[in-house]
Amino acid sequence: MTSGETVPIRISDDVVRVRSRVRALAMSLGLGIVDQTKIVTAASELARNTLDYGGGGEARLDIVEAGIRRGLRVTFEDRGPGIADIELALTDGYTSGGGLGLGLSGAKRLSNEFEITSIPGQGTRVIITRWK
Amino acid sequence: MDRIPILKLGNALLVTVQVDMHDRLAKALEEDLTRKIIEANAQGVLIDISGLDIVDSFMGRMLDTIAAVARMLGAETVVVGMRPPVAITLVELGLTLASVKTALNVERGMAIIGMKVEQFRDADDRDLG
Numbered sequence: 001m002t003s004g005e006t007v008p009i010r011i012s013d014d015v016v017r018v019r020s021r022v023r024a025l026a027m028s029l030g031l032g033i034v035d036q037t038k039i040v041t042a043a044s045e046l047a048r049n050t051l052d053y054g055g056g057g058e059a060r061l062d063i064v065e066a067g068i069r070r071g072l073r074v075t076f077e078d079r080g081p082g083i084a085d086i087e088l089a090l091t092d093g094y095t096s097g098g099g100l101g102l103g104l105s106g107a108k109r110l111s112n113e114f115e116i117t118s119i120p121g122q123g124t125r126v127i128i129t130r131w132k
Numbered sequence: 133m134d135r136i137p138i139l140k141l142g143n144a145l146l147v148t149v150q151v152d153m154h155d156r157l158a159k160a161l162e163e164d165l166t167r168k169i170i171e172a173n174a175q176g177v178l179i180d181i182s183g184l185d186i187v188d189s190f191m192g193r194m195l196d197t198i199a200a201v202a203r204m205l206g207a208e209t210v211v212v213g214m215r216p217p218v219a220i221t222l223v224e225l226g227l228t229l230a231s232v233k234t235a236l237n238v239e240r241g242m243a244i245i246g247m248k249v250e251q252f253r254d255a256d257d258r259d260l261g
Contacts, residue, residue, distance in 0.1 A: 012154050019152075019186065037186055037217035041225060044188040092226055102189040106225035 004062035009050045009076075018047040018059045018074075025061055025072055031132055039072060039130040042110035045103040046076045046126050053096065054078025054124055064129065071112070071131035082120040090116075136161045138168050144176035144245050145169065145207075146238065150183035158194040162201060169205045176245030177202045178238055182213030192227045199232045210234065210241040 004025075007018050022043040026036040043059065050057040057078030064073045083089045090108065095101035104126075108114040111128035118124040134157055139146045145168055147161065165177065179195065181187065187195075199209035210233045214222075222229065235241040 016152050016154070023185070034217045034220055037215075037221045038224065041186045041188050041221045044186060044190075045225075048188070048190055102226045106189060106227070109224050109226070110221065 004060055004073075007059045007061070008056075009047055009058055009078075010056045012051065015044060015047040015051060019044050021059075021061055022072070022074060025063065026130070029063060029070060029072055029132055031072070031130065035130055035132075038110040039074070039128070042107040042128050042130075043074050045107045046074070046128065049103050049126075050076045050078045050080075050124075054080030056080075057123070066131075069131050071129050073127060073129040076126045077123065079123040082122055082124055083116075083118040084120050086116055086118055134160075135164060138164055140168075140172050140174070141178070141238075142242065143174060144178055144242060145172060145174045146178045146180065148180045148183065153191050153194050158198075162198055165198065166201060166205060169202060169207050174207050176242075177207050177209040178241045178245070179209060179211045180213045180238060181211060181218075182215065182237075184218065185215065187214070187218050187222055187227075189225060189227050192222065192229060195229065196231055208233065208245055210244050212236065212238050212241040 005021065007021055008014060009018065019040050023036060023040050026039050031039070047059055055078060057076065060075040062073045064071050088094055090105050092105045093101040107128060112131050113129040115127040134151070136147055136149060136157060145165065147165065168174065169177070195211055202209045211229065212235045214234060233244060235244055
């Protein structure tokens with residue numbers, strides 16, 4: 001794994017920055033336009049969650065390798081209230097806020113790999129990967 | 133503050149979204165649009181998103197809200213110009229924008245709004261008939 005870059009997520013403009021950095025890396029990796037759009041959209045949903053529900057945090061972007069395959073991995077981390085029931089949070093249409101409840105479940109569908117860890121009172125980490 | 137320009141196009145209003153619709157911009161657009169619908173006596177609103185390379189659920193919700201408000205004021209909203217990768221991604225995301233009409237481009241969007249106007253005119257004629 002090549003060490004990547006970190007984008008802080010504090011204000012809504014940072015969500016836009018996460019999107020443009022993910023787009024740039026996805027392009028440099030040679031992902032097709034549909035795959036680029038999917039990973040950028042997934043990252044946008046998760047960056048928004050980090051901001052709205054996690055009270056801010058950061059996104060870390062890495063180019064990862066497995067054998068001859070290369071991929072883009074984005075890790076979102078916050079020190080917010082955490083998610084008590086992850087399965088419920090992954091249900092389409094479920095929201096604890098004012099959203100549509102598609103953020104987590106949608107980001108999962110748009111990624112090849114999806115991993116979520118959350119500890120109530122400590123924070124949440126979501127890792128998504130899109131392989132070329 | 134940035135504002136999204138709204139142009140009058142026949143009996144419709146044309147909104148071209150080229151930048152990210154963050155909260156404040158979307159709120160400003162909602163206010164500007166409602167005022168313009170009344171001022172211009174508009175029967176339709178075309179929202180051109182051909183300049184957007186992604187639409188996430190946040191932006192999708194904004195489009196839904198704007199369409200719902202416009203409908204209350206008697207104007208039909210048609211979202212036009214969605215890029216194919218955006219359409220594929222939205223469906224996979226689970227966001228089908230079911231309450232918003234969509235058309236391939238501005239011309240087809242205008243046709244949809246035009247048809248609606250025709251229907252009203254026919255109904256008016258019958259009522260008067």
